[in-house]
Amino acid sequence: MQTPNILIVEDEVVTRTTLKSLFEAEGYEVYEAENGEEMHNIFAEHTINLVIMDINLPGKNGLILAREVRDRKNVGLIFLTGRDNDVDRILGLEIGADDYLTKPFNPRELTIRARNLLARTLNSNEDDDLPSKVSFNGWTLDGDSRSLISPSAQEFRLPRSEFRALHLFLRHPGKILTREQLIMEMTGRELRPNDRTVDVTIRRIRKHFESEPSAEELIVTVHGEGYRFCGAVDA
Numbered sequence: 001m002q003t004p005n006i007l008i009v010e011d012e013v014v015t016r017t018t019l020k021s022l023f024e025a026e027g028y029e030v031y032e033a034e035n036g037e038e039m040h041n042i043f044a045e046h047t048i049n050l051v052i053m054d055i056n057l058p059g060k061n062g063l064i065l066a067r068e069v070r071d072r073k074n075v076g077l078i079f080l081t082g083r084d085n086d087v088d089r090i091l092g093l094e095i096g097a098d099d100y101l102t103k104p105f106n107p108r109e110l111t112i113r114a115r116n117l118l119a120r121t122l123n124s125n126e127d128d129d130l131p132s133k134v135s136f137n138g139w140t141l142d143g144d145s146r147s148l149i150s151p152s153a154q155e156f157r158l159p160r161s162e163f164r165a166l167h168l169f170l171r172h173p174g175k176i177l178t179r180e181q182l183i184m185e186m187t188g189r190e191l192r193p194n195d196r197t198v199d200v201t202i203r204r205i206r207k208h209f210e211s212e213p214s215a216e217e218l219i220v221t222v223h224g225e226g227y228r229f230c231g232a233v234d235a
Contacts, residue, residue, distance in 0.1 A: 004118045005029045005046055009039050009053040009065065010080075015103075019052060019080075022107050023114070036060040036068075043072070049121050050076040050114060055083050055092070063088075063095060070096040070159050076117040077159075080105060093200040096159030098187055116188030120164070134170050135234040137216060139209075141166055148208055156208045161186040161201045169219065169229035178226040202227055 006028045010016040020030045031046060033039040035058050042048065051069055055062035062079060069077050077099075079092045084102040092100050098117050101110060132143045138151030146163045148156045158166070168177060168185045179198045183191045186201065202219060209215050218231040 002122070003027065003029050004049040004122065005031065006050045006052065006114070007031045007033060007039065007042055007046075007048045009033045009035075009051060009057065009062070011035065011054065011057050015054075022111065026111055026115075034058070036065045039065060040068075048072075048075055050078070050118055052078045052080050052110075052114070055079060055081040055088065063091060066092065066095045066097055071157065074121055074160075076114075076121045078110075078114065078117065080110070090196065090200055093161075093197055094204060096161070098159070098161055099189075099197075113187075113189055120186075120188045121160070136170065136173075136231040137218060139231075141170060143167075148205075150208070150212055152212065154211060156211075161197070162205050165198075165201050166205055169227075170233055173229050173231065173233050176222050176225050176228045182227070198227075 006023050008016050008019045008023075008030060010019065010032075011034050016032050016034075020032055023030045031042045031048070033042055037059065039051075053062045053065065053069075057065070062081065066077060066079070069075055077097045079097045079100045080103065081088070081100075082103045089100050099113050101113070134141045140149040141147075141163075142149060146158050146160070148158055148166065150156075164186045165182055168182065180191045182198045182201075183189065183195065187197070191198070206219060209218055216231070218229060220228050220230055222228050
């Protein structure tokens with residue numbers, strides 16, 4: 001198995017150095033960037049598996065850079081930031097971050113979350129329960145490009161969390177999936193109290209479906225239990 005490559009995007013030297021030492025001690029190859037320009041230079045020269053990024057950065061902030069990271073397939077993204085209000089947390093998840101931690105952080109917790117996310121990232125092409133392209137109700141989920149294609153041929157590039165959640169729904173059409181099942185599939189971690197990651201992800205998937213004028217309700221909320229996919233998966 002390849003040694004995962006982690007990119008730390010952080011303008012505070014002390015924090016960046018601490019994170020580099022922390023992950024090198026875990027056996028990872030670690031690269032550092034102070035801003036978006038340095039981040040893209042590293043992407044151009046190395047294969048990166050996971051980005052750990054602050055929001056408050058010089059030039060383009062982390063929320064803007066996250067959209068650019070999301071265009072890259074099989075790259076995990078964790079926000080590690082001092083901004084701990086719900087608005088930033090939800091916005092970060094809506095943009096497509098796989099996880100969101102606030103400073104000060106527990107080093108052990110961060111390394112566990114990173115390890116679980118990397119396990120999902122590096123094995124993201126090993127799902128054999130579905131073909132590379134799956135059609136349902138006029139839509140297509142394309143695993144090769146990690147895209148959702150509408151009946152009118154509009155293409156949505158999906159963050160990993162959205163892709164994996166939809167992938168799980170399509171493997172189990174008609175079955176109620178709990179938030180615990182969905183968060184484990186999406187991020188490889190357990191559901192935490194007051195964790196809205198699943199709900200934000202489902203809301204984003206629904207917005208894609210709602211882009212069609214005659215949109216059907218394909219994912220329904222089963223109150224107190226979870227969510228259920230109601231579409232018809234083509235054989």
